[in-house]
Amino acid sequence: MATGRTHRPATRSRGIPEATVARLPLYLRALTALSERSVPTVSSEELAAAAGVNSAKLRKDFSYLGSYGTRGVGYDVEYLVYQISRELGLTQDWPVVIVGIGNLGAALANYGGFASRGFRVAALIDADPGLTGKPVAGIPVQHTDDLEKIIKDDRVSIGVIATPAGAAQQVCDRLVAAGVTSILNFAPTVLSVPDGVDVRKVDLSIELQILAFHEQRKSGEESAAGDGGKAAAVTPRDDADQGPDGDVPAVMPA
Template sequence: MPTVSSEELAAAAGVNSAKLRKDFSYLGSYGTRGVGYDVEYLVYQISRELGLTQDWPVVIVGIGNLGAALANYGGFASRGFRVAALIDADPAMAGKPVAGMPVQHTDDLERIISDNGVSIGVIATPAGAAQQVCDRLVAAGVTSILNFAPTVLTVPDGVDVRKVDLSIELQILAFHEQRKAGEESAADAADGTATPAVAKDHRKGPDGDVPAVMPA
């Protein structure tokens, strides 16, 4: 029976082994003392807890470059997602095959959602259309929305929205890049403002050490 110890996993993931064990204990995963965790059982338990064992039908609305990229993205299928439909407002797109499936027109949005029991929608439309699409998705029964459009969506309680801003990560890189450059010529010529003391190791968290508040 192939097993892994928390120590091995922690080293691989770059985290503390105690934290890892504590996390696993929250999930109810049971290892065997003196041996470690049964790999297969552990993978199954974590997958189940994360919802990877379920089949989540999703619709992608807005089949531009980004929508097409998402439709073709291989990572979805392996994580339990199934693209149930591609929807676009452009009649010229209707019927065109993208990622091996025909694009459908926005008119059929409600029917598609309901027929496929879709509860997760992806919005990849231009900013102007996003809120309207969002409202229709929600009205049709979607309760989770992944928003790639550069707008803040308003939704009723009980609906989750996550906004993906493709430029934020780039901005974080630029932030650190700037700091690198500043370290070489140590002084901050501009106006005597001292360089703020921010944690040096910015490879830790997913969002680094960027302040909470940014200008829009």
């Protein structure tokens, strides 16, 4: 079984912090919406509000890209779309395999946003022989026995795992051994991978638990207000709990 870190160091070769990299898709989404409305330029304040960050952080993030905007004019929307897309590697086609075609895997296969963002679903793979050959989103499901050949033939470097937790590590090991170096994990488990392999974990239950925490806290604050402020105030977060640039990560990396 593969062992090692589950993500790369905090900065990349060009010196762009991971916290900035994580915000680039937010900027791109906001900029794409502006582009679709034929908006030529946007101020840092307007773009920051659309992306859900503060303008000072946005300007700092863009400085890593060498983009500083024009005083009194703002940022050129189309150029920033191109610049961020290039930085994220979205100016080329990325073949992706989805392993595990249950309800979640099928929903991912039917997601229309992949193609418009530079990702092509090259194959759908599942261990159930009953699914082999059946089309999902117009793509016939292939059996896991052919996983290594599929990855080689389609030159796949990104794998999506949507299997049950018990099968996820074995699938991960096979993906890595076949040459996949980036994995998006939807299985409710932590994967172990060697150095040089990036893993992003998506856990909906964790997100819901965090929302439940905030709901409980808001209820406590409302109760305190109803008691005339006698209840203890919520203790502020310590700086040590914050991520890069003062961010508090919603989900800890896998």
